[in-house]
Amino acid sequence: MAEDKNLSKIQQPPEIVVLGPPAIFRTYSKEFSSKFRLLKPWESPLPLAEFLEAHAHSTRAALCSGVFSLSAAVLANLPSLQLVVTTSAGLNHIDLVECRRRGIAVANAANIFSADVADLAVGLLLAVLRKISAGNRFVKNGFWPDLETYPLGFKLGCKKVGIVGLGSIGLELAKRLEPFGCEISYHSRNKKPFVPYVFYPDIFELAVASDILILCCALTEQTHHMINRGVLLALGKKGVIINIARGGVIDEKELVACLASGEIAGAGLDVFENEPCVPNELFGFDNVVLSPHCAVFTEESFGDLYELVSGNLEAFFLNKPLVSLVEME
Amino acid sequence: MAEDKNLSKIQQPPEIVVLGPPAIFRTYSKEFSSKFRLLKPWESPLPLAEFLEAHAHSTRAALCSGVFSLSAAVLANLPSLQLVVTTSAGLNHIDLVECRRRGIAVANAANIFSADVADLAVGLLLAVLRKISAGNRFVKNGFWPDLETYPLGFKLGCKKVGIVGLGSIGLELAKRLEPFGCEISYHSRNKKPFVPYVFYPDIFELAVASDILILCCALTEQTHHMINRGVLLALGKKGVIINIARGGVIDEKELVACLASGEIAGAGLDVFENEPCVPNELFGFDNVVLSPHCAVFTEESFGDLYELVSGNLEAFFLNKPLVSLVEME
Structure with missing residues (x-):
């Protein structure tokens, strides 16, 4: 069987969990929805841990804001997680030690901002x-x-x-x-x-x-x-x-x-x-x-960020190299 | 008799009329007072024209703000005027045609700002x-x-x-x-x-x-x-x-x-x-x-401006070339 060359040929859009949600998700939610099945914990009355346990047991990829605390405890509720894409350049909100231990890849906004x-x-x-x-x-x-x-x-x-x-x-x-x-x-x-x-x-x-x-x-x-x-x-x-x-x-x-x-x-x-x-x-x-933490808040950067973030997610589901993989020592 | 080499040797400090007054005058009024006898029309209850007629008949130099309208009418009240020093780079507030006609030299802030x-x-x-x-x-x-x-x-x-x-x-x-x-x-x-x-x-x-x-x-x-x-x-x-x-x-x-x-x-x-x-x-x-027309309002520029303005006035009273004479065609 020929390898899928792009996501449109995959019958069921791949599933991602959105954590935060990041500001870009609000601006580009339609575009994300057209490419991925989205789990949106903030729309559920369930506490985050319960929501993830109930719905995200098999979810392989997360899209995460730069201010969402992606701690070892949250990661424990995502047992199938293989990829975190954060919309920030900074990584201080992510437990990188735990990601490395579990072999979870992390991609960030690189130098886009x-x-x-x-x-x-x-x-x-x-x-x-x-x-x-x-x-x-x-x-x-x-x-x-x-x-x-x-x-x-x-x-x-x-x-x-x-x-x-x-x-x-x-x-x-x-x-x-x-x-x-x-x-x-x-x-x-x-x-x-x-x-x-x-x-x-x-x-x-x-x-x-x-x-x-x-x-x-x-x-x-x-x-x-x-x-x-x-x-x-x-x-x-x-x-x-x-x-x-x-x-x-x-x-x-x-x-x-x-x-x-x-x-x-x-x-x-x-x-x-x-x-x-x-x-x-x-x-x-x-x-x-x-200033309300808006150093990266321009229409132009959000457009570039959307391309980078969705590019990372698509690459992951197509087993291609990530666009902006964070090297972890 | 030897020519006076600097103003301190002139017994009576030279007189200038201050029009506006320019913002720098407030900051450096002590320094100006130590070098010149100052006519300050705004401290008098007299209307400007009457003040100038009464006190500035023989005044040879004026220090003028960038927003004071130095019209032909005001100039007419200053029959002995030979020099206008404006604290602005712009000259649109001065009747340059009348200055040229009467041979009044104009010095400005040049490129200092x-x-x-x-x-x-x-x-x-x-x-x-x-x-x-x-x-x-x-x-x-x-x-x-x-x-x-x-x-x-x-x-x-x-x-x-x-x-x-x-x-x-x-x-x-x-x-x-x-x-x-x-x-x-x-x-x-x-x-x-x-x-x-x-x-x-x-x-x-x-x-x-x-x-x-x-x-x-x-x-x-x-x-x-x-x-x-x-x-x-x-x-x-x-x-x-x-x-x-x-x-x-x-x-x-x-x-x-x-x-x-x-x-x-x-x-x-x-x-x-x-x-x-x-x-x-x-x-x-x-x-x-x-912004309240404050593009030139920095402590550093005001210091430089004071040097330039007082330099022009001193040069004039010592019959030396002006530092920032405006060339009039």
Whole structure:
């Protein structure tokens, strides 16, 4: 019998379980439905574990959002699972040790979002330095005719920018910041060859040397709360911090305290420790720009992501190599 | 008698009249006071014309803000005037014909602000495309925990950006946008030699070819209302417009109408036709980011501007060449 060349020749569409669900699933649910039989736990009154036990005993593939905690306990309810496709670049929400132990392959969004995330980092940085969101509120509240002066912002040019994590996003970011006249340096696990920026093996030293810190590293045991009170104080009273990595990279309580006491000058935050909960103290600060974890939320990226995610799922069911397999050591 | 080499040797500090007053005057008023005797019409109960007639009959130099209308009528009250130093790059607020006729020299801010203005243009563009100000309001209003989804924004990469006016600011802007992956073209009075971007002699054609228009031309008789309804419709329903030039370059009523009816997708505006009055209709649009004409408002630029402005005034009183004389044809 000839091997099936594409999914349309398979009589019964393959089954996947959707966990989260990821934001892209809402935008592209019709397209996913036309290719796959979808198990949607969130539409059931059953608790997740019971739902999976009842319906997903033989399900081989899962589509998972970047904020859904795919723990060993959840994985235990999916005994036939062979593939997890996450719509995120980050993997901190997945128990990778358990996946490796059980031989479950993981595919992610690879570098598909790097440009959009770097763009948002620049946008947040300019919004903080140049008071763009505060200015918008000032004009829209009708304050301009009454108050003659609007407070001065800060120039981006000549600022020393420390990039924390010089991966795909960090490199996109550096490329964008150079023509603004920024001086780039970085911290990462290892010094990168062929990179013209100054490397700081110690995050504290990078903070001392920087006017601005931009976080774009993965959240791991090593990076959890890497930005602690000491690093924030080293960044200093004129320092600005931008986080488009993961909330847990910063000790959020200390960040709030440093912003409240003026120990640092401002922050642009797309991510938080307990999303979607954001410390209320931050709501009143004009020098803080908050963003609802939407660094990857563009129509264009979602289109690209849909192609990548469905490409991974189709490849799996056709026994072809995955498009963006995560290499696990 | 030896010529005075610097102002400190002149017994009586020279007199200048301050018109506006410019924003920098507030920040650096002490420094100005230490170098010059200042006439401050706004502190007097007299109407401006009467104040000038009474006190400024022999005043030879004026320091003028970028929004103060230095008309022939005002100039008539300053019969001894030989120099106007404006704190703006733009000259549209000064009656240059009358200055030329009377032999009054004009010095401006030259290119001192170009980088800051280009930075704000990029910041406004990212704020509109990536919904940064709207996202900040969304989180600060506490909506995030209740509403699961935040609307998608648009990617800056691959967008066709039409720059209107490829002077110092326009070139700074192009340099910044290239690494974002934008495709740059431009409209200006003349095609620029040695520039790699496509030139459109017709603004309408540029709008047809662009996803985004960024205005950074001077306001002149030729550019007044250059962005009319036809150009806005040519930009189209997915088009975004950024104005960091002068409000009068756009027909503001038509812009409001096009935004209200969805004929264009969004706008980032630092300047308006009747500042500080802004059309109230714009206050309700999430796809419009407003800014109180503060493209040059950074601490760093104000420091540089103070040096340039006081340098021009000092040079004048010492009979030395002006630092940033405006060439008048």
